[in-house]
Amino acid sequence: MKIRTITTGISLPSSQPTDKIQQAHEFNQQAKEIFAQQGYEVQTTRITTNSWEEYLLNLSKIDILHEIQNLEKTCQSLDINFFNIGYANQPETIALIPDIIKSTSIIYCSSQIGNRETGINLKNTWESAKTIKRIAQETENGYGNFRYCAWANCQPGIPFFPTAYHVGDTSFGIGLELGELVTQAFSASDNIQSAENNLQSSLETELIKIARIAEEISLKFAVEYNGIDTSLAPSLDKHNSIAFAYEKIMSGKFGHPGTLAISGMLTRVLKSVSVKICGYSGLMLPVCEDVGLATRANEQTYDITHLLLYSAVCGCGLDTVPIPGDITVDKIAAILTDLATLAIKLNKPLSARLFPITHKKSGEMTAFNSPYLVDCQIFAVD
Template sequence: MDIRSVTLFSDPDFPAAKMADFFTAVQFAFPYPLQSTRLATPAFPEWWPDDVHGETQIQQYAQQAAQQWQEAGANYISLGPVQLPHDTRWIDKIPALLAATDVLFATVEIANTQGQIDTARCQQTAALIKTVSQILPNGFGNLYLAALANCAPGSPFFPVAYHQGGPAHFAIAVESADLALQAVQAATSLDEARQNLVNAIETAAFRLTLTAQKLADEYGILFSGIDFSLAPFPTDDKSLGGALEALGLPYLGSAGSLFAAGFVAEAIARANFPSCGFSGLMLPVLEDSVLAGRAAEGVLNVQDLLSYSAVCGVGLDTIPLPGDVSEGALTAVLLDVAMLASRLNKPLTARLMPLPGLAAGDPVTFDFPYFADSRVMGIAGGRLAGLLMQGAQLSVNPVKSDK
């Protein structure tokens, strides 16, 4: 198990010296390897200077801000979402922001935490995804962009991370798919596998919490919890897909996969630890060797992954799509994510990656240590039409409110 990130949530004017001292202290404080230190600000339309507009000015300001935060110890920075009340002009700024540097992340809210879905915002986000796919020749720009549905502040994983505002706090995001794989491999029954995982999570979380609380006391920054989503790394021994298959699936994508995903997610919920964020399953296709392999074989598709999100997950993450995927098809996927998140009252994200020049079934290879090789996935169906393409803001009641 590794720590994916220690994420500091603060206003953008948080003292640089204090940030630097804190990030320096966390580097070797924990009993597990730390991959990165990250900063999450409030929604950037709330603090972005009024006089910074136009592509050149946006890029210059973004580069300066990123450099200051990097010098204070932040490896990556999440700028906070364009939320439903924000004007669409803020969405228009995102391509320039992401083109300015490779350390800034941005998000767009398509459904809020009060059960409101904006179908026009889904269309606007689809257009943004297409635009961002052209920033770099290989489409890598969308690694730094996600759509958010029912996502509250305070999750330490990127790109979803953002600060509510007010006093600074920090949280821990772990990379722990190997714990699930080990728990299943050591078990002779489902009950034993579940208890193995609960025990492993609680043991690791206890050790993390001890260190985190000491840091909180020393630096006067509140510790707000651990997101124990079972995030993978693209090797078979750290594959969440491998853990699900180890339960007895012939392959991920077969019947029984949803049960397996729900079973592991429910085990996480049983564990006693200071939880924040998703604390569920993370099924990013390109970050997991088994998921990437099953997608390449054509036995795991986008609809499968979305259905698993109903019982476990984070949503659709690092999904390689055809470069010519239509805005309508992307909108359809975002509408599905928004409705699923709102009806089930759970946080979901969509990080969709159209890859220029590639078609469904084409091989996908990135020179990036956190991605596995795969193939481009298609989206079922054609373009939306009719009422679904009319912009609307809808209030959606969660399932438990139906009766």
């Protein structure tokens, strides 16, 4: 099992105290080394902050961009590759995000479009839809949307980007890559019930080991431990594809009848482990980050409506979904509103990372040229 990320959250009172960033980076490196000594590969270490609206308050647009670029320079000088400035929660700050993405390379961020307390924020939803469209038009192949998402009902402490944001004292969480474990459990199973039992047993065993190490790190460095986000983060290795794992215990392909039941079962297992959990702790179905999901998308065994349906019983929403470049802002806003409705109605953390592909239509292939993404056919949006 691989550790996808050790993510440390810090609260910045302003963009100036870069010592906090350095301290978080040093902690991440020490934690990574401790896990490595125990035989675990740590793929990435990341840092996230409180909402950038809090520490860049009352600055002009030009000054905000300048301060964020300075934050990036600080990170690059420390060899930090993943830095999240949290979320925006006002239309006027959401409107700045395309410029933030365009003028940086390792900065991630998000926008809030709703929560249980106040419901769906339609102004934020509309501005977030405009942001997705602008980023698609203003970055190469629309790839800038890899570093941005819109979310509803997400809490602090999610270790996965771009949704991650932080509140309070410095703390850390763990995100895993569990595809190999699921593939092994499902390969040894005859049906969904035996798959659930096998996965529950192996997951419990492995997560207890990781949690024990994380708790020791927390005590040693006096940094609060948020828990493990048990979400099934994807793999670009086809042998550990989430979609192909499904097909080991169903009669058809991912997207065919039975997919919803397996999705619900997976999330039930991921949330029932006896270790401290945080974040989504659900099923991720990121289309362009999983070879099997991309393959079945090319075969049109599922569509965006299916993904929303699966989100009702599992995971994390709509992630790395390529859509036509000529999609209107209205249609993007409608997709975001549907997602926010699910999140609030079902009290689930859901996010949307959509990729409008400029000058391309549904059925055509993406061309990301990215080490993090696999190309697939663009989804139709009716």
